[in-house]
Amino acid sequence: MKNIFLVFSIFLFVHVHSARAYADDGYRLWLKYNLITNQQNLDEYKQSIKAWLVEGSSPTMDAAKHELRIALDGLSGSTIPEVNSVNGDGVLLAAAYRNSKLLAGIDLKSKLEKAGSEGYVILTSNINGKRVIIITANEDIGVLYGVFYFLRLLQTNRDIANLDVVSFPRIKLRMLNHWDNLNGTVERGYAGFSIWDWHTLPIYIKQRYRDYARANASIGINGTVVNNVNADPLILTQRYIVKLVALASVFRPYGINIYVCANFDAPIKLGKLKTADPLDPQVRQWWKDKVKEIYSLIPDFGGFLVKANSEGEPGPQDYGCTQADGANMLAEALKPFNGVVMWRAFIYSYDPKDRATQAYEEFKPLDGKFEDNVLVQVKNGPLDFQPREPFSPLFGSMPRTSMIVEFQITMEYLGQGTSFVYLAPLFKECLESDTYAKGKGSTVAKVVDGSLDGHSLSGMVGVSNIGADRNWTGHPFDQANWYAFGRLAWDHELTSEQIADEWIHMTFSNDSDVVEKIESIMMPSRENVVNYMDPLGLNMIFGYDNHYGPGPWIDYSPHKDWNSTYYHRADSLGIGFDRTATGSDAVSQYYPPVAKEFASLSTCPDNELLWFHRVSWSYKIQPKSDQPLAERSGHTLWDEICLHYYAGVDSVRSTQRAWNSLEVKIDDEEFRDVQMLLEIQENEAVWWRNACVLYFQTFSKMPIPDGLEKPDKTLQYYESLSFPYAPGTW
Amino acid sequence: MKNIFLVFSIFLFVHVHSARAYADDGYRLWLKYNLITNQQNLDEYKQSIKAWLVEGSSPTMDAAKHELRIALDGLSGSTIPEVNSVNGDGVLLAAAYRNSKLLAGIDLKSKLEKAGSEGYVILTSNINGKRVIIITANEDIGVLYGVFYFLRLLQTNRDIANLDVVSFPRIKLRMLNHWDNLNGTVERGYAGFSIWDWHTLPIYIKQRYRDYARANASIGINGTVVNNVNADPLILTQRYIVKLVALASVFRPYGINIYVCANFDAPIKLGKLKTADPLDPQVRQWWKDKVKEIYSLIPDFGGFLVKANSEGEPGPQDYGCTQADGANMLAEALKPFNGVVMWRAFIYSYDPKDRATQAYEEFKPLDGKFEDNVLVQVKNGPLDFQPREPFSPLFGSMPRTSMIVEFQITMEYLGQGTSFVYLAPLFKECLESDTYAKGKGSTVAKVVDGSLDGHSLSGMVGVSNIGADRNWTGHPFDQANWYAFGRLAWDHELTSEQIADEWIHMTFSNDSDVVEKIESIMMPSRENVVNYMDPLGLNMIFGYDNHYGPGPWIDYSPHKDWNSTYYHRADSLGIGFDRTATGSDAVSQYYPPVAKEFASLSTCPDNELLWFHRVSWSYKIQPKSDQPLAERSGHTLWDEICLHYYAGVDSVRSTQRAWNSLEVKIDDEEFRDVQMLLEIQENEAVWWRNACVLYFQTFSKMPIPDGLEKPDKTLQYYESLSFPYAPGTW
Numbered sequence A, B: 001m002k003n004i005f006l007v008f009s010i011f012l013f014v015h016v017h018s019a020r021a022y023a024d025d026g027y028r029l030w031l032k033y034n035l036i037t038n039q040q041n042l043d044e045y046k047q048s049i050k051a052w053l054v055e056g057s058s059p060t061m062d063a064a065k066h067e068l069r070i071a072l073d074g075l076s077g078s079t080i081p082e083v084n085s086v087n088g089d090g091v092l093l094a095a096a097y098r099n100s101k102l103l104a105g106i107d108l109k110s111k112l113e114k115a116g117s118e119g120y121v122i123l124t125s126n127i128n129g130k131r132v133i134i135i136t137a138n139e140d141i142g143v144l145y146g147v148f149y150f151l152r153l154l155q156t157n158r159d160i161a162n163l164d165v166v167s168f169p170r171i172k173l174r175m176l177n178h179w180d181n182l183n184g185t186v187e188r189g190y191a192g193f194s195i196w197d198w199h200t201l202p203i204y205i206k207q208r209y210r211d212y213a214r215a216n217a218s219i220g221i222n223g224t225v226v227n228n229v230n231a232d233p234l235i236l237t238q239r240y241i242v243k244l245v246a247l248a249s250v251f252r253p254y255g256i257n258i259y260v261c262a263n264f265d266a267p268i269k270l271g272k273l274k275t276a277d278p279l280d281p282q283v284r285q286w287w288k289d290k291v292k293e294i295y296s297l298i299p300d301f302g303g304f305l306v307k308a309n310s311e312g313e314p315g316p317q318d319y320g321c322t323q324a325d326g327a328n329m330l331a332e333a334l335k336p337f338n339g340v341v342m343w344r345a346f347i348y349s350y351d352p353k354d355r356a357t358q359a360y361e362e363f364k365p366l367d368g369k370f371e372d373n374v375l376v377q378v379k380n381g382p383l384d385f386q387p388r389e390p391f392s393p394l395f396g397s398m399p400r401t402s403m404i405v406e407f408q409i410t411m412e413y414l415g416q417g418t419s420f421v422y423l424a425p426l427f428k429e430c431l432e433s434d435t436y437a438k439g440k441g442s443t444v445a446k447v448v449d450g451s452l453d454g455h456s457l458s459g460m461v462g463v464s465n466i467g468a469d470r471n472w473t474g475h476p477f478d479q480a481n482w483y484a485f486g487r488l489a490w491d492h493e494l495t496s497e498q499i500a501d502e503w504i505h506m507t508f509s510n511d512s513d514v515v516e517k518i519e520s521i522m523m524p525s526r527e528n529v530v531n532y533m534d535p536l537g538l539n540m541i542f543g544y545d546n547h548y549g550p551g552p553w554i555d556y557s558p559h560k561d562w563n564s565t566y567y568h569r570a571d572s573l574g575i576g577f578d579r580t581a582t583g584s585d586a587v588s589q590y591y592p593p594v595a596k597e598f599a600s601l602s603t604c605p606d607n608e609l610l611w612f613h614r615v616s617w618s619y620k621i622q623p624k625s626d627q628p629l630a631e632r633s634g635h636t637l638w639d640e641i642c643l644h645y646y647a648g649v650d651s652v653r654s655t656q657r658a659w660n661s662l663e664v665k666i667d668d669e670e671f672r673d674v675q676m677l678l679e680i681q682e683n684e685a686v687w688w689r690n691a692c693v694l695y696f697q698t699f700s701k702m703p704i705p706d707g708l709e710k711p712d713k714t715l716q717y718y719e720s721l722s723f724p725y726a727p728g729t730w
Helices: A002-021 A039-048 A059-076 A109-115 A140-155 A207-218 A238-254 A281-297 A323-337 A355-366 A424-431 A444-448 A478-490 A496-507 A512-522 A525-533 A564-568 A592-599 A606-612 A637-660 A668-700 A715-720 B002-021 B039-048 B059-076 B109-115 B140-155 B207-218 B238-254 B281-297 B323-337 B355-366 B424-431 B444-448 B478-490 B496-507 B512-522 B525-533 B564-568 B592-599 B606-612 B637-660 B668-700 B715-720
Strands: A051-055 A091-096 A120-127 A130-137 A164-167 A173-177 A223-225 A257-261 A303-306 A340-344 A374-379 A402-408 A459-463 B051-055 B091-096 B120-127 B130-137 B164-167 B173-177 B223-225 B257-261 B303-306 B340-344 B374-379 B402-408 B459-463
Touching: A039 A059, A051 A059, A059 A091, A059 A140, A059 A207, A059 A238, A091 A140, A109 A120, A109 A130, A109 A164, A120 A140, A130 A140, A140 A164, A140 A207, A140 A496, A173 A402, A173 A478, A207 A238, A207 A478, A207 B668, A238 A257, A238 A281, A281 A323, A303 A323, A323 A340, A323 A355, A323 A374, A374 A459, A402 A424, A402 A444, A424 A444, A424 A478, A424 A496, A424 A525, A459 A478, A478 A496, A496 A512, A512 A637, A525 A637, A525 A668, A592 A606, A637 A668, A668 A715, A668 B207, B039 B059, B051 B059, B059 B091, B059 B140, B059 B207, B059 B238, B091 B140, B109 B120, B109 B130, B109 B164, B120 B140, B130 B140, B140 B164, B140 B207, B140 B496, B173 B402, B173 B478, B207 B238, B207 B478, B238 B257, B238 B281, B281 B323, B303 B323, B323 B340, B323 B355, B323 B374, B374 B459, B402 B424, B402 B444, B424 B444, B424 B478, B424 B496, B424 B525, B459 B478, B478 B496, B496 B512, B512 B637, B525 B637, B525 B668, B592 B606, B637 B668, B668 B715
Parallel strands: A051 A091, A091 A130, A173 A223, A173 A459, A223 A257, A257 A303, A303 A340, A340 A374, A374 A402, A402 A459, B051 B091, B091 B130, B173 B223, B173 B459, B223 B257, B257 B303, B303 B340, B340 B374, B374 B402, B402 B459
Antiparallel strands: A120 A130, A120 A164, B120 B130, B120 B164
């Protein structure tokens, strides 16, 4: 035993030592599998896991084996032997129940029924009188998910003495959407080129593709749409389908189905037809043939995601048809192969009375008109991934339609690649919103997981923040958002804190001081951004097109609703968009209890105030104990706006201080990267604050409250800034 | 002692072990510093280097310390202590001589004189009766170069028993040119996005910038031009200069000066002047002010590279001035700060009689007209980085002008990102070409290093193949081309074999079987590509614009000289470009012995045959014993063309076999990456061969020689292929 500890202490030395040469670059994400440094945990785990055994053979079981091998060896710093029988205490056994001889004597029926097709059971038990840990499931993929769950217990130093776990996903389609173009750029991507190297596929299979699949499987993501919703029809050509085949082969063992975005005009652009009219028999046949061609090569192809009649994309309305007509045509083609259509509800005409009401107006009447393999994919809010939006009124309003919620993991409007923002609270805020569709408790989560209206098809989609940057996401903390998205898609009842806690343990350290401190800066980080960008329900006041930095003065787009002024409507009298009955009446799209709350100035939450109401500068904010910054209420609206902007900057600065205190406890490269990025964020926060306060002051004509530092640049200066090469826009 | 070996064996175990989880991704380039596996070498080195000492303090000496620390510890697998005095045998001492107290008693005058400002001296010696290894130099940067040289000895397992080395660079400016755009794309880049993240500079200093500087310093590169020659004027704005400052600070300790490409119209585009006329006083003043602004922030700024009046770029000829007028205006502005102008000779008008003669015609008359801080930068061949070109006749023709040779490390015309091509033989072929400018022995190398005409300014430039791909260059073997470029810029007398040998040892293994086998496939790899793309002096028959794949049929460009047909001139009578006196007379631009050799069909080397001559399909190739494939001579030209194309494919296949035999001896990820890329290359070689043979056959009307496999696709098929997203073109 003494010798073994000698080994570990030397290993530790060498490890720390070599880290000095080439530090942690973040590539391994939350699957680092570094040696466990807590000696007590290490001892305990080594007692409990003296050997491991994977029963059964398949690509998925091979993936489980691979993961156990690298993880157990890495975590323990030794070789935990793989065995082929339970010949002593302390065997970790992973097997699909129906293929297992070793588990045949153990009754797991009720647990396995609960686990379903993707879930798993983990149990401390006995086989032939020997103590074992069992990871089992109905299907191989469940076993793999269970393996990742179990490894997470070790990575986070949890107790594994008496395991009795059943876990299964709440949502069927847990999916990433890559807005990746075929030329390698990523729309709204802030982490480098696309990870898909289309040029060298199908032959060159990058290790990164496998590691992508591993990372996704580790959090339960089971689908990926590999190309941009602004879809190039070329993805549907034979040449690209062959490339999709290669990717699908890498993803398959990890339980991930591949999907593509289809261009609605593909029958014209590829098939040389004269129309893409969804009611045209030739068009319908073209899609059937194309789908058949795809499935002949990718039998587990997932289906199509379509952005139609939106921002210049073609769609069924070009032919006088409804969105449902378009979706159903594709659904019919996919149905024989169990494929699905994900049809985006993100549509708007330019210059509407209120852009926020359009998706509802268009789609609500179509409820019940979609084929049963269509899901309508709805962004979390009525507009477009703002730092804060109320939930979309479509949730709960289409009971006869399966629905996907679309979140944006990439941070187009939340600081892009340079801001420290933990998004789980944003996701949770939406999921926990109560639509009141079927009375109290009809949360968005229940709409989306299908339970509210009894749909078996359900989905949660995240617009990916992944790029070819070595650490996948550019900002090291953006890894947490990928992680949180997957974890919530599996179980939306997890709290933001639980997820942060897991992720910090796996990514940075099991040192409780580190975990607590990082969690303490992650949790409020999204609200910080709201405060210095878009407080009190403001929205859409970003830099033109690139959405980088503040642009509340933008008023030069020919499309009214591409102007910031359309959204904030500031003038000498006040600010805000009247969405009550006296205005666009967007409130009426919500169920009565919600509509009523939003419609009244006195009950509307402060954080949505200017979303729903036009308010005078001197209006006194009402005290509401459950609102953030409530202690400041009683101020005028103008003062409150200023205080929020300043509070946002202050919070970034306190985040910096907290981070700096961790210097000695974090890998040097990761520490410095975040430190520098926080410096950029602080600059950007001040830029946002100054630009917005100065701009809105031209209307309010009121002074910045006493005691707050005055902007050191003029409004003219801020308006003069331009960023032709801001990332994510080409 | 026994304990120490225990440590090593355990380390080795853990290392190999953890490599299984995350294999070698190539990021560390040739600076891996893995534990030395040859026990005898390891013992010997540990005896010779028991401690190390860096005397003196500066950012450059700190860089030397950092490198020694990580390298010695990594290579030895233990901590070699840093000491502050020579208190026993076996101290490695690094110090600039003039700052060293310890070296004061040792007479190194003659060696240091020879070493000059950048060279170094390495010596086994004694101090106070103690055995030491001394790395010294006149300047700190020389010490750093010496450290890298010394570490290379260890990495390549050389004998270090009795060192007596003086080394210094032959060429003053040893430089990379990045064709990187400010939006992050790289023109002709095949390794992902630009490594420069302009958006997050100057605050976010990526570790990669430092590792870039380390890698360059390790091979003696001392300058870098960070932006594309098709230059965006924005690089010269205050906003970007501040970003350059940040990069310059990272590069400075490593002896690397930063340069930028200047857009000739910057005074108009940035300065709002009405002209960029180089003789206009306001324009001259604008450049002087701009240069002053840059030097006030970057005192060691290197200067400007300019592509003027070429492919649509603005230049002095727009104002009726000469190229020299333009260069001299910038030179005048840079002169007070010791900056230089690198002025590209790559110019051509569209539709010329012979594009290959134009640079000479334009620049030769300007010899003697350039300021003495101007270097004329000339591509290795008269055209544009073809797989083979004769050397440019400008070399040797402008004795009163300092000259830079520009090589392309990125492989625009040699298989781009997917081909295994070692470029040192191409570089060497040019450098060793004899211009006969001052009689026999007037090699291009002597022109370029300044020795032929007594210039103290001299330069060698490589168009970078570096991108944000994790392994920097995309294809693992492209690292060798970066390495070879730097090594030859330092010492052009090194052989391709020597350089390959060093690189393989450092990159893959010190196992002699591995080294020999890899060297055996690297050495002919460039000729293989010539054979299946452009044999016998063919050139410029690439895919349109993207230069990907074969396009001998291209004839649709409005610019005659953008058509392949302009270059190969195939018809029913024969093929080739007559550049003798009966044609464009390009041969007359060479000195008589060279001109004579090229001009005669009987003496012109086979590998330049169709470059200089128009030859009938049935012409019988003359036997020439010093030409490759000479054993086949006596064939008709048509047969010879076919045999070369087929030989090229065969060689790729034998490369594959050789590589596959190394499977167990190479890191798994690197092995598989190269294996897959070779499969792509084999496909592409067959594509080139079939497409070209079928195309030229439409003119020759002659059969493919017996015994050669027949193309399995039609010419029409090959002509139909299109690659809108081939990399490097946007």
